[in-house]
Amino acid sequence: MGPYLRGGQDLKPTAAAATPQLLRRVNAQSVLGFIRNTDVATGTELMSRTGLTRASVIAVCEDLIRRGWIRELDTRDEEQAPGPRKGRPARRFELNTRAGFVLGIDIGAATTTAAVADLRGTVIGRASGSFRATDIPAEERIDVVDRACRRALAAAGTGPEKVLAVSAGIAAPVDRDGNVLASQHFWSLFDVGLRTALKELHGWTVLLENDANLAALGERWRGSGAGVDDLVVLLAGERLGAGVMESGRLLHGRGGAAGEMGYLDLVEGVGSSDGIASLARQWSAAGGGPASGGEASARRVFEDAAAGDPGALAILDRISERMARVIASVASFINPEQVVIGGAVAESAAALLPAITALLPRFTATPPRVTVSPLGDSIVTMGAVRRALDYVEANALELALPPG
Amino acid sequence: MGPYLRGGQDLKPTAAAATPQLLRRVNAQSVLGFIRNTDVATGTELMSRTGLTRASVIAVCEDLIRRGWIRELDTRDEEQAPGPRKGRPARRFELNTRAGFVLGIDIGAATTTAAVADLRGTVIGRASGSFRATDIPAEERIDVVDRACRRALAAAGTGPEKVLAVSAGIAAPVDRDGNVLASQHFWSLFDVGLRTALKELHGWTVLLENDANLAALGERWRGSGAGVDDLVVLLAGERLGAGVMESGRLLHGRGGAAGEMGYLDLVEGVGSSDGIASLARQWSAAGGGPASGGEASARRVFEDAAAGDPGALAILDRISERMARVIASVASFINPEQVVIGGAVAESAAALLPAITALLPRFTATPPRVTVSPLGDSIVTMGAVRRALDYVEANALELALPPG
DNA sequence: GCAATATATTTAGCTTGTATCTAAATTATC
DNA sequence: GATAATTTAGATACAAGCTAAATATATTGC
Numbered sequence: 001m002g003p004y005l006r007g008g009q010d011l012k013p014t015a016a017a018a019t020p021q022l023l024r025r026v027n028a029q030s031v032l033g034f035i036r037n038t039d040v041a042t043g044t045e046l047m048s049r050t051g052l053t054r055a056s057v058i059a060v061c062e063d064l065i066r067r068g069w070i071r072e073l074d075t076r077d078e079e080q081a082p083g084p085r086k087g088r089p090a091r092r093f094e095l096n097t098r099a100g101f102v103l104g105i106d107i108g109a110a111t112t113t114a115a116v117a118d119l120r121g122t123v124i125g126r127a128s129g130s131f132r133a134t135d136i137p138a139e140e141r142i143d144v145v146d147r148a149c150r151r152a153l154a155a156a157g158t159g160p161e162k163v164l165a166v167s168a169g170i171a172a173p174v175d176r177d178g179n180v181l182a183s184q185h186f187w188s189l190f191d192v193g194l195r196t197a198l199k200e201l202h203g204w205t206v207l208l209e210n211d212a213n214l215a216a217l218g219e220r221w222r223g224s225g226a227g228v229d230d231l232v233v234l235l236a237g238e239r240l241g242a243g244v245m246e247s248g249r250l251l252h253g254r255g256g257a258a259g260e261m262g263y264l265d266l267v268e269g270v271g272s273s274d275g276i277a278s279l280a281r282q283w284s285a286a287g288g289g290p291a292s293g294g295e296a297s298a299r300r301v302f303e304d305a306a307a308g309d310p311g312a313l314a315i316l317d318r319i320s321e322r323m324a325r326v327i328a329s330v331a332s333f334i335n336p337e338q339v340v341i342g343g344a345v346a347e348s349a350a351a352l353l354p355a356i357t358a359l360l361p362r363f364t365a366t367p368p369r370v371t372v373s374p375l376g377d378s379i380v381t382m383g384a385v386r387r388a389l390d391y392v393e394a395n396a397l398e399l400a401l402p403p404g
Numbered sequence: 405m406g407p408y409l410r411g412g413q414d415l416k417p418t419a420a421a422a423t424p425q426l427l428r429r430v431n432a433q434s435v436l437g438f439i440r441n442t443d444v445a446t447g448t449e450l451m452s453r454t455g456l457t458r459a460s461v462i463a464v465c466e467d468l469i470r471r472g473w474i475r476e477l478d479t480r481d482e483e484q485a486p487g488p489r490k491g492r493p494a495r496r497f498e499l500n501t502r503a504g505f506v507l508g509i510d511i512g513a514a515t516t517t518a519a520v521a522d523l524r525g526t527v528i529g530r531a532s533g534s535f536r537a538t539d540i541p542a543e544e545r546i547d548v549v550d551r552a553c554r555r556a557l558a559a560a561g562t563g564p565e566k567v568l569a570v571s572a573g574i575a576a577p578v579d580r581d582g583n584v585l586a587s588q589h590f591w592s593l594f595d596v597g598l599r600t601a602l603k604e605l606h607g608w609t610v611l612l613e614n615d616a617n618l619a620a621l622g623e624r625w626r627g628s629g630a631g632v633d634d635l636v637v638l639l640a641g642e643r644l645g646a647g648v649m650e651s652g653r654l655l656h657g658r659g660g661a662a663g664e665m666g667y668l669d670l671v672e673g674v675g676s677s678d679g680i681a682s683l684a685r686q687w688s689a690a691g692g693g694p695a696s697g698g699e700a701s702a703r704r705v706f707e708d709a710a711a712g713d714p715g716a717l718a719i720l721d722r723i724s725e726r727m728a729r730v731i732a733s734v735a736s737f738i739n740p741e742q743v744v745i746g747g748a749v750a751e752s753a754a755a756l757l758p759a760i761t762a763l764l765p766r767f768t769a770t771p772p773r774v775t776v777s778p779l780g781d782s783i784v785t786m787g788a789v790r791r792a793l794d795y796v797e798a799n800a801l802e803l804a805l806p807p808g
Numbered sequence: 809g810c811a812a813t814a815t816a817t818t819t820a821g822c823t824t825g826t827a828t829c830t831a832a833a834t835t836a837t838c
Numbered sequence: 839g840a841t842a843a844t845t846t847a848g849a850t851a852c853a854a855g856c857t858a859a860a861t862a863t864a865t866t867g868c
Binding site for chain 2: 015016017018019020022023026027030050051052056173176229230242246247249251252253254255256257258259260261330332333334335336337365366368
Binding site for chain 4: 421422423424425427446447448458459462489490491492493494495
């Protein structure tokens with residue numbers, strides 16, 4: 001900058017200047033974004049989708065090849081082009097799906113699961129681990145998580161150096177910068193420990209998120225909320241949390257406690273959020289989840305109800321109304337298009353959907369569509385994978401791909 | 405595009421290609437953005453703030469001068485530069501504050517107010533109008549609004565052709581595209597009528613918003629929530645609505661009904677949202693607002709309470725607890741940094757702040773800061789002005805400024 | 809083999825940037 | 839009052855990236 005600024009006040013630029021290189025970055029992102037969502041792309045397709053001229057498209061593609069993100073298919077060994085192919089054959093480009101991988105981790109109270117996915121989001125490795133107890137020290141918990149990651153990578157046939165981004169979900173408020181509130185003593189300790197451990201061991205930077213928020217990402221990506229921009233996911237199992245997407249963005253609030261549902265203590269006919277959580281636990285233990293033994297009893301309640309047993313019907317009615325009140329209170333404040341029930345209770349909740357849906361208009365003027373998550377146990381890991389991919393996609397041109 | 409695309413599928417570009425002109429747009433926005441927030445700017449200042457070189461800064465400034473957004477101060481008639489000014493005098497640029505104006509409109513049940521502001525947001529004209537009754541036809545209501553706009557413009561010493569953007573707030577859900585839900589028969593009729601009328605009469609395009617949402621914008625701009633990114637404004641007067649900002653963005657939800665607070669019907673110890681609204685109405689009529697007569701009684705309640713009268717204290721306690729429950733239920737779901745009480749009840753609410761603040765921790769684990777709006781009656785118009793300015797600032801380089 | 813067709817490549821030119829050098833205007837100093 | 843120091847202005851050279859248009863190439867169909 002020369003001597004010009006010496007005399008001025010010590011001012012930092014508010015934003016970086018837009019130089020011609022920015023154009024390439026923008027256009028490369030747009031080309032790469034299209035290639036990500038297609039099988040193979042020709043130059044002509046890319047021209048029409050991006051609005052660029054052929055010269056620019058080719059320049060961008062050669063850039064992306066040099067950086068390792070895409071690959072050119074040279075010989076026409078695959079003769080699967082559909083239409084009548086006249087004219088000079090087009091150069092064909094495809095995503096280098098295995099140029100790197102992402103890691104999505106679900107860290108629960110009792111177990112943890114890590115999933116490895118390629119750049120298209122296909123999960124190619126998965127591993128779980130159990131915690132000896134819920135009150136083990138943070139280090140032990142971190143070690144179990146690390147081991148699950150290693151095993152998932154091994155199952156995927158790849159290694160830590162190929163990991164481009166890591167996202168982890170925990171059952172605690174996490175703000176939008178990925179920090180756990182200091183008041184959450186255990187989790188904030190765990191947070192710092194996890195970050196430093198994975199950084200030192202593998203060089204990874206962890207994107208931490210609340211588990212219900214990740215569930216919302218996952219559900220919108222590959223669940224029943226596909227493509228819905230205003231979506232709430234109720235993650236009910238060990239505890240009850242909500243992941244809220246508004247206009248396609250996750251809500252965090254000041255300290256990451258958005259969607260924490262503590263206010264349910266105040267809602268009539270619901271009981272405390274602890275009460276809901278314990279209800280969910282019982283329910284899950286009785287048949288919704290893999291917990292011990294009681295599967296028969298939950299099934300029996302449904303069977304008895306189907307047979308017209310008044311007691312069983314009353315139980316289901318009470319549960320339905322509680323759920324309806326919870327959904328209604330969320331829905332009338334956030335006005336989502338859809339509410340998805342996920343977590344351990346999801347399976348059981350499916351049977352109650354008609355009753356819940358029928359009750360909603362009594363409690364809210366803006367009843368959302370209500371569905372049950374089809375993602376099962378993997379709802380949080382799916383969201384974590386999506387979160388990590390989002391990061392990779394947003395920063396593709398800044399990330400250096402691992403060699404090989 | 406030539407013959408290239410003829411053979412391809414009929415695909416539209418997903419995004420516009422980034423051409424060199426984009427650079428100028430980005431850099432011009434950045435320069436203009438800085439000039440907007442300063443009194444006069446020199447080339448050197450702009451260089452340091454934008455990171456551009458002098459040549460680019462000058463080119464951009466001359467562009468902006470040609471388009472009418474800024475102006476160069478030629479002679480140094482104003483010797484108000486602070487430091488020791490050595491060296492060759494700098495060219496000085498300033499915002500052409502009166503290159504155009506924005507119009508912010510508050511459309512209430514009984515009255516409407518229009519405010520005219522210059523490009524720095526300084527309100528330079530204001531006018532109100534009353535509706536003959538609350539159930540008058542949409543056309544009549546539109547006519548009253550139009551007349552208020554004309555008078556506000558006249559008071560500002562300008563005309564309709566100088567208006568760059570118009571924002572209006574109504575007490576109904578409005579989605580993020582500015583549309584009123586069709587189920588809101590009256591308002592959706594009014595909406596369409598207002599748009600077409602103002603378009604035909606003056607060529608304006610109206611940005612419609614929910615009034616509480618505008619209140620949130622206003623409060624964050626020039627109220628007690630200045631600069632707070634996670635902010636909830638409770639607009640309590642004729643009715644009760646919440647404007648929610650999360651991460652600096654307004655929440656709308658699918659149909660614009662986010663923040664509608666219908667769920668309060670379900671919250672224990674609050675009563676229905678109608679009940680809250682009527683409470684607010686009584687309260688306001690008794691002294692919070694400009695309504696007839698009863699000011700003495702509200703003042704008397706406060707005076708009696710100050711004197712230790714148990715009946716008066718009980719009334720205030722009940723109101724405080726209701727407010728605390730409302731705020732807590734919002735706060736524990738959204739987790740805002742701050743909640744602002746605005747609208748007609750604001751004045752009275754100020755006296756209850758300590759009680760409300762003290763009660764909050766009983767109802768929520770994440771109690772926000774609670775304040776009372778200092779904006780009074782103009783909270784919605786202020787937000788409408790901000791909304792219109794946001795539009796102008798985002799689209800400055802696409803807007804053609806009126807000549808003169 | 810030759811026309812038709814679709815794609816690839818090359819070349820020239822435009823816009824917008826940066827970097828660097830020289831000129832101008834003002835204050836401070838002797 | 840001339841001269842040096844300082845700060846900004848303006849001009850020139852050049853690089854990145856895009857478009858547009860002309861030319862070259864590979865494949866299919868007759």
